[in-house]
Amino acid sequence: MANLIAAEHLCRYYGRYCAVNDVSFTLAKGEVLGFLGPNGAGKTTTMQMLCGNLAPSSGQITINGFDLLDQPQLAKRSLGYLPDTPPLYKDLSVQEFLHYCAQLHGIAKNSIAHAINKAKERSGLMDVSHRLIANLSKGFQQRVGIAQAILHNPDVIILDEPTVGLDPIQIREIRALIRELGQDHGVILSTHILSEVQESCSHVQIIHQGRLILNESIAGLNLYMNTGSLQVTTRLKPDTNVLLAIPGVSSIENIANNQIIIHHSVANDPIRHIAETIIAEGWELQELMPLKKSMEDIFIALTMDSNS
């Protein structure tokens, strides 16, 4: 099966600042690729390069077998793109705007109406199709942006932070939509929210300071997450050395006088042991709370990995 997108050794410099450094990856049909990274990691730059809005300083991009530089129009034909700010003409109605987009993407005249209806249905815009985009809420504007990206049924859909500004119910709908789209398209999605990737993606890439530091399937990502964290509050100040001696505990952070965070491995779960120790030492356990994994934890784990 041919790759929908093949990016090889992409680099991008802004002046002397290197925003993206030697990034290579591929996307096949049926994959939802999550592009994960903190703000300023180079996610948007990479997406802009994939969509032909920005020329890479070096490297090559092929979309559906067409080189983006040599045959830009053929390559862009199989591309649907939602930038980080949805590109909307505020003085048009939703219907007019989508009609214009359909024309721009060269959809045949007799199938424009069908395509627009399908896109509106998928992104939940049926009720607002005759309202002016300027008058819509941010969430609805975001949906119009998504509708615009999937309108022409492209092979590759690139969404830059598609769930920003949406309410929780809308987020769930959009994630479901992304999973659905992923079945017969290739989808790339950038986000800085880890759970979003875990929920809707089949593959994940983590980009940090312009470098790709992880390129894995979701199962692979979970392997990297075999560390856990506990937030512990006690009434008396605990002795960290005693706790560090417990097998499975990797490090301890002090956050307040009587509050600490214990990092531990999942394979050798020491939670029970920790609780028992605290009680036995008489520090009076008040709170013991497992912390959800954040992106930072994974970064720490990954960067520590690459250091060792």
Add this chain to the structure above:
Amino acid sequence: MSMIFTIASREFKSLFLSPLAWTVLAILQCILAYLFLTQVETFTLIQPKLATIEGAPGLTDIVVTPLYGNAGIILLLVTPLLTMRLICEERRNKTLPLLLSAPISNADIIIGKYLGLLGLLLLMILLITLMPLSLLMGGELDIGKLAANLLALLLLVIAFTATGLFMSTIARHPTVAAMGTFGILLLLWILDWTTGMKDQRSELFEYLSILRHFQNLQSGLISSVDIIYFLLFTATFILLSIRSLDNERLQK
């Protein structure tokens, strides 16, 4: 080709969604109608005297030529305001990625935008032309000369619009684009004035001056030099705009 038309018609329709196009049309028509009526008034006053002179200027010379001359000057002021938004506003509103990631070439985008705005300006010229045509009800016009004036104004407008489009492509802010366009056009308009002084004639300046070519055409002398000047002028700025949009991907 169909993409150019799509973009042009969207641009043209969008102009009428804001009050801008309507305001410009109304104000322009108002001012020119006033000037037109003054010229007609002048003509009726001096007509008896003119009748006694051999080879005196006719209705067309006294009414039509000044009208188109004034229209040219007013458009020099108005065109920068209309062109400033073309690409600049797309960039500011972040809608440019929509066009850049669609399967269309940059030339399509530029030419489409250009033709869309040109549509509005052609409409203006049409409305202006209705005024002299109304004189046909009660008098006779030198149709050839009217056509020459019309052609002169058309060529002037395509050149103005192309300049404005280019400035809008390179400027980051619409007012900067407008100022830049106005500066270039005014400079080229007055370039000719200095050469008249002290008998120092610079052929280069004379050739570059928009006013000189415009007046040559207005006088009814349709020479290929003047027509080619305007066409070259327009083509240069359109090509520069396309190049500059191509560069959009490279810089930052």
